[in-house]
Amino acid sequence: MNSIPLYPDSCSLSMQLRPVLHDRLRLLPEGISEFTFANLYLFREKHQYTLSRLVNGQLIILGNDNGADFFMLPFGLPDQKTLSQLLKEHSSMKCVSEPQASQLEAMGFTTTEDRDNFDYLYSRQELAELKGRKFHKKRNLIKAFINNNEYLAQPLLDEHIADALQILEQWHNENIERGDKDYNAAREALEQSWDLQLCGGIYFVDGQPAAYSLGEELANRTSFVIHFEKAVGGFKGLYQFINQTFAAILPSFYMTINREQDLGDPGLRQAKHSYKPIGYVKKYRARL
Incomplete structure (x- = not known):
């Protein structure tokens, strides 16, 4: 100190x-x-x-x-x-x-x-199970993905970092016109994931690296925050699939999943609300 x-x-x-x-x-x-x-x-x-x-x-x-x-x-x-x-x-x-x-x-x-x-907070159990009418569309997208693709999910360990970097590069190239908001941070997060004690999962579709999630625990081990979630284009339902399967493998002592903020982006705000948050981690600014 x-x-x-x-x-x-x-x-x-x-x-x-x-x-x-x-x-x-x-x-x-x-x-x-x-x-x-x-x-x-x-x-x-x-x-x-x-x-x-x-x-x-x-x-x-x-x-x-x-x-x-x-x-x-x-x-x-x-x-x-x-x-x-x-x-x-x-x-x-x-x-x-x-x-x-x-x-x-x-x-x-x-x-x-x-x-x-504001950070969006979700019930880990709800995201893992997607029960009820409110998640009907999500379940249909996941079902379509499962029925149309051969897939493999693995923990994002050191041997898969190169594959995750490949996903990040392809995601970056596909989204470059939308602006580079977190590419550099996402790349460094993968390269230093061991030192930073970040953990996540990687997903292969038809034998090729296709998506990954990366995050860590917070709120005194009651919540898990997803810092980065990237997927390549061309696979309908892939994002919904990794969202559910990653929530399903998280330990039950994580009561909530924090999927961070929308930064005022209307499309991102709509997407985050489509997963029915149970609340927010509210943040304020203070001035004189």
């Missing part, structure tokens, strides 16, 4: 900081998808994340989105004076949890829902 500079100085997010952050983040009860070491590390360049510590010892994550400086306090709030100073020096406090939002409002700060960044 003493190697982390005192605010306003900060240090880059490196793999050497994983022992300091990983377990503490994993035990946070709210289950905010940004607050895992892997997520912070993989998106460190996109959000210009750095790490600092306040005088009281609390860790603070600093960042910048499109020229706007922000900060995040996953491990609790400092005193009102310190918060006021931080909010004067940054455009906002990001990834504010629901309990933190209540505390901040009581202190006189303004908080607003950051709807585009």
Whole structure:
């Protein structure tokens, strides 16, 4: 901890900081998808994340989105004076949890829902079983995929990383016109999956690599977050198939699956709602 500079100085997010952050983040009860070491590390360049510590010892994550400086306090709030100073020096406090939002409002700060960044929460059991009329279309797509293809599912171990990278490259080429949102992070996640302790599954169709899922546990081992899910085109029902089968193999102590945010994309929002979320991990922004 003493190697982390005192605010306003900060240090880059490196793999050497994983022992300091990983377990503490994993035990946070709210289950905010940004607050895992892997997520912070993989998106460190996109959000210009750095790490600092306040005088009281609390860790603070600093960042910048499109020229706007922000900060995040996953491990609790400092005193009102310190918060006021931080909010004067940054455009906002990001990834504010629901309990933190209540505390901040009581202190006189303004908080607003950051709807585009709400994480979608699903019942693991519901996604694994897809029972009832509300999942009728999903079951039909999965049935069509199973009936029309030879497939094989395997744990995403080291021997399959090259295959997963092949899937990612093909997915990237097929979707390049839609913009590169997470390609670099997805690639690094595969290349460093062992060091980051990410786990997932890979799917072969007709003997060729076709899809993979990759994620980790959070919310004190009650939830599993899917950070990356990629599939090649041309196989109707493939995404629905991997969604169900991966949920089915997750241990039962994961009560929920967190499928992260929609970022305000209308198509993505519709797709996430089609799986009938049981709730959201709400996030707020705080300002003076």
